[in-house]
Structure formats: C-alpha cells, structure tokens
Amino acid sequence: MFKTSPFLDPGTHSAPNSLALLYLRRDLLQPLLLPSVDTSSTSEAVDPVINTRFGSYPYSTLVNQPWGTQISATAISKKPSKSSTANKNKNKKRKRGDADAPNSGGEDNRGDNYGDDDDAGHETVAGFAHLLPPTPELWTLALPHRTQVVYTPDYSYILQRLRVRPGDVIIEAGAGSGSFTHAAARAVFSGYPASVEVVQNGGAEDDGERKKKKRKRKYGRVCSFEYHSDRAKQLSSEIAEHGLEGIVTVTHRDVYSGGFSLEPSNEEGGDKTPISPNANAVFLDLPAPWLALKHLTRTARAHDRAARNPRLSNPSAPTVDGSITIIASTPSNSTSISTSSDSRFVSPLNRLTSTHLCTFSPCIEQVTATVSALHSLGWRDIDMVEIQHKQIEVRRERIGGDEGGPATVEEAVARLKEVEGRWKEFHDERVAERMKGGRGPRGPKGKDGRKVEVEEDLKDENGKAQETMNAGRAKVSKAWEEGRLVHRTEPELKTHTSYLVFAVLPREWTAEDEEKARRKWNSKK
Amino acid sequence: MPSEWHSHVRPDTHVVLELSSGVLKIVEIILNTNISIAKFGTFPTDALVGRPFHLTYEITDRTDLDGRPLLRIVPIEELNSEQFGQEEPESSTRASRAESGADDGDAKIDFTGSNENSAMKDNRFTVDDSSRQTLSMSEIEELKKTDTGSGKYIVTKILASHKYLDEKSQFSLAKYALRKVKKYLKRFTVRPIDVTMLTQVIRERYSKKIMHLRPEHLGLLTSMVDVHFSEPTESTFDHSNHTTGPGRWLAVDETGGLLVAAMAEKMGILYPTEDDTYEGESDNTEEKESNDPALVEPCSNSINQPPAQDDATSMASKRKSRASLRRQIPAMSASTNTITLINPNIQSKLHLLKHFNFDQDDPDPLHPLYTHLKTLSWIQLLHTYADRPEATPEQLDAWTSTQRGSYYRKLRRWELVKSVVDDTRSGGFDGIILATPMEPQSILKHTLPLLRGGAQVVVYWPHVEPLSQLHDLFSRERKSAFADRYYQDPDSINEVDFPLNPLHVLNIRLQVLRARQWQVLEGRTHPMMTAKGGPEGCVFAGIRVIPSATKVEAKGRFPKKRKKEPSLEEIEQAEKRLKGAEISYQN
C-alpha cells in the first residue's frame, strides 16, 4: 500500500510502522519507529519496552494513541538502568558539545515535566512523557547527529529567501544528518508522485470546466547529495522510514567532481544519459561551495570554461585573497563514487526559471571565495546575511532579591523596627535582671559569653518569625504569581552559526529570445 | 506550478521594480499601457511582458515612434563589475548576446581606478570638504536635464570633474562611483512579487501596518506552525474519526493579509492556478517554442483595439464570467489544505492579497484562495449565526423573480456561513498562528480546544512583553499548582488563576531573530553600518497536548517537601540574612 509521511500528514493517532517522538522533557526527544506488533497481546515477549531516564514505556501504550497524549510510565520489574537508550544517546550528544543538547544541571533547565526537578540520577520508574507527531522542527532536535546540522532559525530563513514553494525542485549538498533535508521536503511537497489522480482542488473538483484543463502535475522534489557513504546510506533509510521516498532522492556523490545530475534508472538499461534535476533552488552546506559551483551553470560551454579555471576546480588552490588556503577534503575511496563525465554535461538547473542559491559557511574566508566564484560565473544579487537568533527565558524574580531581602523601603524599615524592638526588649530585660542582682536568663556569665547568647537568641527569634511568616505566606500566596515577570536570553547563546550567501542566476535570455518576445508582446502601432 | 508564475512577466499581474537607488515600486502589468517612474520617464509596459524576471533594464536616449525611451537590458557582467570591481568574467560572451540592440555606446565607466598604483594609494592627502567636486549643484541639475538617457553621461562627467579623483584610494573611488551610479543611473530590475518581496516593499514605509514583520519572522513563523501543502491520501481515511483534513490551519491576521499570504505561499494556494500555456513536463525536452511560457502568444483580446475600450470590455466580460463561475463553484468549500481566518470585524481585511490576484470583494473562483481560505467572525464562531432564511413554496411562487433571486442569495450566504462555522467548530486543526494586537490569551482560550493533540501554537508580537505574559500562564509553578488542584477537585480551578489550562501547551519557546546584512566586496567585507530599528519582533511557539485524565505520578520531590530538609545553600542564605540584619542594627 502507498505510504504517507507522518511529517506531512500524521493523522490523528500514532500508527504502527510509523515515526513518533516521545517528548521526555524540554529539548529531549526520543524518536521511535513504532513496530507493527500484535498489540492485543500485552505479554512482554511481543511488547518491547522503551526505557528512558524518565520511565519505561511498553510499545503497546504508545501505538494508536491520539497525538499529544500524556503517557504514564509503566512500572517494570526489570532494573531500568541497564538499557536506557535515550539516555545513552543524549549523553553522547552532550559530550560532543552539541549546542542543542539540554543544559546539564543548570538551574535554568526547567523541565516541562513539572514537579520533576530531581536530576540527581536516581533510577525511578514513575514519570510521564508526551507522544508527539514528527515535524521538521522536532526532528532537528531529535535526530541522530552525524554532522553539524542546520537549525530552524537558519533553515526557515534560507527556505524563505530561496523562495522554495510546493512543486519546486531543490538541490541540497551535503545532506549530512538530514536536518535541512526534512525541512526542504516539507517546503517542496506538492503531492506524492506515485499517487494516482488525487483531487487537486478541494471542493471544486466537480466543475466540468476545470477537467478540460487538467494538466500533468509537477511534483516538488529534494535532490540530496552526500559523499560520505555511511551518511548517505543512513539518510536514505531514514527517508524511507519517514515515508519521504517519493520526495527526496539521496545520491551518494562527490559533488565537487561529479556535479548534480541524477543517476539514470538502471532498470531499462537503455539510455544512460544523466538526468537533470531541473532545480530552481540550490542549497550548499559544504566546506568549499565554490568548487561545486562550476556544475551549476546553464550551458555545457560555461561549465567547461569554469572547469578549466583552477580556482573553481582545484581543491587545494588558494582562495582569492591568496593568503588563506582552504583544503577541501577529498574522499579516500573516490573510486566507488559515481562521477558524471564532463562531456555529457546536463545543466541541473531548470532552464525556464531563475535559480536561487544559498551557501552556508561558518568562515568569512569561505564567503570571500564563494562570492568571487559566483561573480565570475554570472550570478547576480549576491548578498550575505547572518541570522542572529536568541531564545528568551521567562521567569519570575523575587522583588528584593532571591535572598529574601525587603521589597520596599517601608518593608525594610518595618523589619528593622521589629529587630530593633526585640533587641531593646531583650536589653531591657537584661538590665532589669542585673538590677535584681540575678544571673541572665540562660548561658554562662561574662561579657563575651553574654554577647554570644544574645546573638543566639536573636537568631532564634528571627528564625521563628521568618518561619511563621513563610508559613502564613505559603497558605495564602500563589507561588506562580510571586515576584516580577522578567525575561532574558537563554544562558547559552549561539552567537554564530554560519554566513548565508545568496545569489540569483536568471534564466538564459539571448538577443534572439528578446527579439521574439518583442515581436510577440510589444504593441505595434 | 508556482515556478511558472515566477519565471516571466505576465499580463494582469503585479511585479516589483527595484530602482538603482534601491527603491522598490509595485506596478501592475497591463498590456498597451505605460509605466512611469519619477525622474526616469515613461516607457511601454509591453517592453517588459514575456521577459524573464531578475533582468536589469536601463533607460536609453533612443526612443520609439511615440517618443518613449527604449530599454536596454544590462548584462550581468556589467552590473557585477560595477559592484565588485574588475574581474575577468567567465562568461563575457553572454553580455553581448543579451543586449537588446539599444546600446547607447557610452564609454564604460571605470569604477575601480584599475590603472596601476591606485590600489596602493591611501587617503592621507584627501581633502575633507565638498569643494573637491568642481561641478556646482546647478550645473549638475543642468546636466540632468540635458541627459535624457541612462544617466551614464552625468556619472562620467561628475567623476571627471572631481578635482582630486587621482588621490582617492581604489576602494574609496569605487565607493564614490557606486554612489553616483545609484543616484544618477536610470536603471531598474524587474522582480517577481512574492511574500518576501512584498514584505520588503511594505517595510520601507508602512512597517507598522504589518506589525513590523520581517521576512525572517515569516520564515520562522510558518516553520514553527508546520504549515505545508496537504492533500488527502488513502491512509487519511484509515483513521475512522478523521472527518476532514489533513492540513487545516487557524489564523488571526491583522497585518492586511500578509500572514495569510505567507501561509498560503507555503501551502501552494497563494498564486493563481495557471489556466493557459505550459503543458506539463516540457523542461527537459527539446526546445519547442510553445513550451516556453515566455514566448507564448498573448491572450485572446486583440491588441489592435484602442487600449481604453479594450480594457473596459475585457474587464466587464471577466467580471461576468467570474460571477457565473462563482455560482458553480462554492466558495470556501475545500476540506483540506485550508486556512480558516477568524476576524474581529465583520469582514476580514486582506487587501494585500490583491498583489496575488485575489480580490476579496470580487474573488476569482479559479484562484485557490477562493475555496481554500475560509473566513468567519468571532461572533459567528462563539455564538449562533443568523436563522436560516425561510420561505414556503407558496411564498416562492408568489414572489417576483428578483425577490426569489434575493432569497436564494441569502440562503446561499447562510449555508456558506453555516458550513464554515460547523467545520471550524468541529476542531481538529493542525495549528494556529496569530499576528494581531488582541490579547493572545483571550484568543487561545477559545481556540486551543479546536486544535488536535500535537498541533502547533504560534503567536507573533512586535514586542516581547505580551508573549512573556502568555508564557507565564504556562509556567512550571502554575502547571504544578493546576495539576494539584485539578486532579483533586476540578471545581477549585478558577479563570483568574488559570486563564488557560497550563497543561495544554508543551515545549514553549520564545524567540527573537534578525537577519544581519553584510557588505561583501572584495577586501571590504563587514556588517552593514546601519539597519532599520524598531520593534524586534518575537515568536512564541508551543505544542498542544492532551493531559492525562488521571493524575500522573511525577518522579522526584515537589518543592514543598523540600522545606523539611533545607539544603546547604538555604542554610547559608538564612545565615547571611541574619548577619545582614545584625549589621544594620549595629550601625
């Protein structure tokens, strides 16, 4: 049967054989591929259990649940400590210093798992999680990191600026961990190519007029390229698991040398000409984007000319400013990588539309080299931006400080008076006693001793007052309303991700084209 | 498909002209008319029609038979070398090919001072006053009057009249020349209108009208709300209780339709469905003229008729056919891939959609928004809608045809409202997005229940404060207090303390972002010195969830219990406090 993607239509319930995310706490999500086990049986043998730091969840409690449901952990007799996969994964991630991992141990790690502030690592079985349908945003947080990834603030802007819309074709290299891939797939999605004759226009389908004009639909596609064989393989299998096969093609290729054409299907064996993706958008997240640009030309001539330019082809050639050399790593097993011969160059670009391009590079030297290459290859509107993004924390802050200081001058005065009064009272008492010639209320004689005593006493008194005050306050007060509402930036800021270089390559427009257009459109008078 | 719409200039659409000064100007492309640009002059619209986007034109001093200036397409190489300095372009042959035959033959301006030595010059001898320019203002004005062409002559003149031009360093010379080019050259670039472009155009002057939205906000908002194209598939119907959908989003938009446009663009319902040209997958095949949308014959209306009359008749016939089509195609009738817009007013204000050929008052029934954009007001959603117009068969018989006509119109209108209201109340939406000056919590109070579990809740505000207040309604303290009460005695929950169910939204994030612009000129790369300020813009995003029906045992200890056993820190703090009290006493 035809499989839909839970990213594009999750339905109302979690379904077997489909991806779901178990939300454990802020920024901690566990991806689950729900198996198609016989859920009528609850015996543990056929009901695998997912163990997390926040409890154990048998699959039967996760399948066919309405999305968003809060699910209680199940008490499992086994010690959950031994197979907490979610935990292991996350720890690994954290060690690599991945910026999106939860801030371990920080006071600001306020879980949505409310009431659950115990991070001391006690193994417990009680707890809960929320079952969520996947979205590209959540997947970006949950995916197994194999490389640096592009996060939501950057990719959302990139796709907006590249004008990627349903039905478009976007080239992406390198695919890496597939974070951008999933967002791009959502953006281009305009139907599953395999599906037959689906109603295109909602309620209007019974209109006779429209049927006549029915046209072949163009389906949006993402053409991903990745030269690291394991990453390419893993992404392909994720794409299949996520029901995105009809939308995303992953090609294992070194794009510096091999370019962006698609493999001809080997079934027919006949035509081996590489196929053009016909892209109208390109996203390059590569160490040396300028080495890939020569393949993004409109004609074989332009391509050949660019290929002869050492700066656009030689991985070890210095960049324009001549001072810094960026060596693009070349794959060791280049023989296994398909390369398309230059003599059969097919432009990967849609020849009827403009092409929008974005490159994503962390260093300014990469930007300089890219901009210079774009310039010499006839791209226009070359522009560079950087996305400055901050997450904001909201909290309530006690007026007068965390340490219980007075909130106002009046309160300060009142407190002082209270303390002063008690001190005086105590002092008077002492004087009275001494006049009587007796000993102090308690404690040893002597000047020093008395001082200590007084302090102790005061401390006691003060503490008691504080306690009763606290108790009184707790009864009437609303903890969630105490203090002043403030906001501030998150404790760990990502101050730089990458520079985004944008450019446009208009379609070819020859004097001949212009003449034709002029004859057709310019009013003759 | 969308890319066709954006590949070349089509009649009866809007495009953006980007002038050399950077000013953006929306113009409507109507055949047989003229486009006038202040200081540039007037040229025929037809000179742009059928041409691809992103071409730059220059107004030349040659004219057509009507005395209107001819346009020259400026090759990219020429543009780039002005901006980036002299670099040997890889594809210089394209330059000459693309010229539209109206080269005014002016000498090329030397923008880089590429004669040897100039790069080494520094600015220690430059004079910091305006006297270095020997041309007076009035002389320049005179020049402007005589130079009817591209403005190149002026620029060359100005550069030549600069006394100390030779002393300028290469970079400052390039900068000076580029400034003059921007000011005096009569050039413009034709851009397709899309949400990003429209946002930029409006931001220049009416930022407030769109609640200070920037393209980066729209990108983030539409991502966070997970809006995308949807269509029913077989598996959609696997879930028995899937009544409508998939792909239904709720919106409240008081940005004149910009938010709706941004969503619609991502859903593939913003641009008119193309009803002509382009039969499928021609891209890869041999070049056939008919396949190239840029070169298709103009539409049927004759171009020989005088423009005025032509316009009038075609408009009238268009109106009529629209009206009759509207009777055949029910408005707001799509059940999937829809935006449901809730209005504070009787009518939604969506005037910006006209740039995408959707006129709210006279909608084209073939425009996707006609069926996919549903609108209703708060009163319709929350209260009853008007009673069904009734008429007995006798009454109908007795009525005149106009009376009957008006009755049926009313009935249709009522049925439309009922279908939209019922559809909205049935809930199950995939997300909601708000850009309105209204109090967000009051909107969410009525709309959170309409979202399915796992749906996205996204709110935009120009400022942080309203959103931090909204965030506070879902604070951890409020969540646990709510849970404590709710599972013991649901009646103890009141709206003052809990305006919204704090357990209904998870994973809340507040984000601000800004695209910082850089100058990338060789050897002169740095962030732009200035940018527009104003409200920063803030995005609230969370996920609608369904709390468990019974109290869940949360692991760990509640803060209250901690009191029994104070932590080391707490003891220290208590001690400090007391010391403080003592000190103030002693002084």
Ligand SMILES: C[S@@+](CC[C@H](N)C(=O)[O-])C[C@H]1O[C@@H](n2cnc3c(N)ncnc32)[C@H](O)[C@@H]1O
């Ligand atoms: C930073 S990662 C991309 C991450 C990705 N954009 C994401 O969001 O997950 C860069 C990837 O480019 C790949 N790569 C580098 N050079 C390449 C080349 N010449 N051809 C194809 N892929 C290449 C690397 O293997 C790596 O996986």
